[in-house]
Amino acid sequence: MDNELKIEVKEETRDRFARITQTKIGQKVISTPNFCVQLQNTDELDLYLKLKEENQSELLTTNVVRFVDMQKALWRLHPKTPKDVLMEVRKDKYSLFFEKQVLLIDPSMEYLYYMPKREEFKKNPYTPKSILGYFKEIETIRKESEYTLENKKAYKSFESKKDTHHRQFWRKLVDEKSMKSNQDRFEIIRAFLQCDLDYGADVILPPVPLIDDEKMLEVAIKMNADTKELARGKKHCATYFLFKSSALSDWSLLDKALRYIGENASESLVAVKFKNLDLTNKDLQTERDNYREFMSTLEFFSRTFKNRACIVLENNCQSFVSPIAGFDVVSSSFTNFDMEVSFGKHAPYGKYLHPNLLIHRPFDKMTEIYDKIGALPHNCSYCRSVKVKKLQDFSANEWYVVRRGHVASFMDEWFGYIKKAIKQDKNIELIVDRLQNSKIQILEDLLPNHQ
Amino acid sequence: MRSRITIPKTVLSPSEIQVLSPQERDFYIRNVVLEVLRLNDRQGITISQVVSAINFNRMTVGKHLDVLVAIGEAYKVQRGNLFIYYKNGKIVHETDLQSIVLDDKIYTLYRLENNDGKFIYIQEKELDECRVPQIKGGVMINLKDIPNFLSKLQEFVQKEDSQWIMS
Numbered sequence: 323m324d325n326e327l328k329i330e331v332k333e334e335t336r337d338r339f340a341r342i343t344q345t346k347i348g349q350k351v352i353s354t355p356n357f358c359v360q361l362q363n364t365d366e367l368d369l370y371l372k373l374k375e376e377n378q379s380e381l382l383t384t385n386v387v388r389f390v391d392m393q394k395a396l397w398r399l400h401p402k403t404p405k406d407v408l409m410e411v412r413k414d415k416y417s418l419f420f421e422k423q424v425l426l427i428d429p430s431m432e433y434l435y436y437m438p439k440r441e442e443f444k445k446n447p448y449t450p451k452s453i454l455g456y457f458k459e460i461e462t463i464r465k466e467s468e469y470t471l472e473n474k475k476a477y478k479s480f481e482s483k484k485d486t487h488h489r490q491f492w493r494k495l496v497d498e499k500s501m502k503s504n505q506d507r508f509e510i511i512r513a514f515l516q517c518d519l520d521y522g523a524d525v526i527l528p529p530v531p532l533i534d535d536e537k538m539l540e541v542a543i544k545m546n547a548d549t550k551e552l553a554r555g556k557k558h559c560a561t562y563f564l565f566k567s568s569a570l571s572d573w574s575l576l577d578k579a580l581r582y583i584g585e586n587a588s589e590s591l592v593a594v595k596f597k598n599l600d601l602t603n604k605d606l607q608t609e610r611d612n613y614r615e616f617m618s619t620l621e622f623f624s625r626t627f628k629n630r631a632c633i634v635l636e637n638n639c640q641s642f643v644s645p646i647a648g649f650d651v652v653s654s655s656f657t658n659f660d661m662e663v664s665f666g667k668h669a670p671y672g673k674y675l676h677p678n679l680l681i682h683r684p685f686d687k688m689t690e691i692y693d694k695i696g697a698l699p700h701n702c703s704y705c706r707s708v709k710v711k712k713l714q715d716f717s718a719n720e721w722y723v724v725r726r727g728h729v730a731s732f733m734d735e736w737f738g739y740i741k742k743a744i745k746q747d748k749n750i751e752l753i754v755d756r757l758q759n760s761k762i763q764i765l766e767d768l769l770p771n772h773q
Numbered sequence: 774m775r776s777r778i779t780i781p782k783t784v785l786s787p788s789e790i791q792v793l794s795p796q797e798r799d800f801y802i803r804n805v806v807l808e809v810l811r812l813n814d815r816q817g818i819t820i821s822q823v824v825s826a827i828n829f830n831r832m833t834v835g836k837h838l839d840v841l842v843a844i845g846e847a848y849k850v851q852r853g854n855l856f857i858y859y860k861n862g863k864i865v866h867e868t869d870l871q872s873i874v875l876d877d878k879i880y881t882l883y884r885l886e887n888n889d890g891k892f893i894y895i896q897e898k899e900l901d902e903c904r905v906p907q908i909k910g911g912v913m914i915n916l917k918d919i920p921n922f923l924s925k926l927q928e929f930v931q932k933e934d935s936q937w938i939m940s
Binding site: 498499501504505508512547548550551552554555586 | 785
């Protein structure tokens with residue numbers, strides 16, 4: 323009698339580690355494998371809405387917004403915006419859109435460690451006081467260390483102090499014996515929970531710290547458990563682990579997280595994020611092996627226990643492989659590049675996801691390709707709409723739209739291809755073939771039967 | 774002597790519950806008690822069992838169990854001088870559930886079965902400010918009484934209707 327609080331997974335068919343499901347989250351049903359687009363600002367939301375009007379794909383039915391991007395991306399959904407007087411239900415196109423789309427809000431607690439988003443935390447009215455206090459303390463440490471970009475010694479000293487302070491903050495927060503810690507912990511959980519409820523998130527993602535050792539893992543477990551308790555009777559709460567990419571080299575740490583998931587996260591959505599992970603680096607063989615083992619264990623849980631589904635956030639280039647190796651929902655940014663920084667000559671012109679090479683090519687390179695073949699190398703409506711003589715004539719704003727629309731269309735196509743490979747052909751090797759002909763063939767290592 | 778009951782894997786400790794607001798605390802305890810009922814739906818639970826297993830206050834547990842009985846989420850059976858609380862039936866098939874949405878109210882109809890027989894359970898839910906359905910009340914009618922109930926209801930509505938029209 324509490325269907326709103328559960329997820330129900332109906333597995334339709336599978337081919338080894340890949341499966342097709344109809345997953346019910348509250349009142350919404352999504353088809354998996356599903357590509358979950360991370361939206362970072364209102365332009366992206368508008369663009370995504372337009373894209374969904376044209377392409378009603380059932381594989382693009384989930385979205386994630388980071389807490390740090392909420393002010394920019396979801397301001398139109400703010401609970402204080404005017405509602406319909408009679409029904410108390412908002413009828414604007416954004417609210418109606420999210421009536422059908424599954425929405426997750428990622429607390430993005432990694433930015434308590436990585437500093438660039440602290441202004442976004444300060445601006446967000448949901449940010450709890452204890453987190454604002456934490457940022458003030460970090461600011462004091464920064465001032466005291468007097469570091470500049472030139473003074474590497476001072477910078478290192480600040481980094482080390484910041485790291486220690488970050489760990490202390492979280493460890494103190496989960497000290498059950500201290501009344502102050504209990505208050506602070508519940509204040510943080512309550513703030514994120516309220517934000518999720520106000521904005522209509524379909525699943526609660528607990529505010530967990532960036533994990534790089536066992537103590538931080540224990541903190542994450544406690545935050546997961548307490549958030550579940552506070553969300554009891556309100557919304558479905560996922561089990562969420564946010565790892566530093568370096569954590570992938572430590573199997574005992576991953577194993578402990580898996581044990582917890584295996585023992586505690588029954589009938590649950592399991593969300594995982596490896597921050598700034600790029601496994602195409604040849605030197606990361608151990609990390610690739612561990613990622614494969616991690617995924618296949620999660621897949622084992624989903625296969626063995628009913629009503630379990632897994633989602634991976636900010637999956638970057640791994641998102642081409644993750645859906646056939648254990649994850650039901652795979653998320654990445656609208657550009658499929660989760661570490662995007664563009665400098666240089668064409669700074670406003672971001673990179674383009676090459677549909678065959680499966681890597682991002684800089685704008686300069688794309689102009690060369692465009693000159694050769696007279697078109698962009700993908701058949702989606704966005705790429706076909708580019709009809710200029712020279713790609714350089716294209717405005718930065720138009721390029722912004724094209725490369726995002728192209729990524730969503732391409733990922734829809736890719737996930738559709740995976741679905742077809744599982745359902746009709748029972749042959750996920752078709753995907754392996756595509757990988758072998760790309761520049762990321764090294765990610766074949768992530769597939770369980772390609773060790 | 775009744776056997777031990779199954780409790781949720783994690784429950785907040787008394788010191789943690791203490792820092793919750795009164796409203797939050799009430800909501801939390803009621804949902805934990807509901808979960809305990811769900812986990813022990815066959816054997817049922819007594820107030821003493823919950824108190825000794827979870828360490829909640831006796832009065833609080835009793836109050837929440839009675840609220841759950843009042844809204845139809847649970848029912849109470851007297852055995853000698855002992856009251857045993859049961860979760861209201863288990864839905865065996867998905868077709869045993871149907872929701873009627875009327876404005877901001879949801880009426881969910883369940884076909885339930887428990888030790889006392891077969892029942893139709895009508896649960897009233899209301900969307901709260903966050904659009905999350907919250908149970909407001911419920912009524913359970915024995916399946917064998919349904920034809921009689923429906924005819925009486927129809928009679929009542931029609932009688933009322935004619936009076937309303939005349940006025």
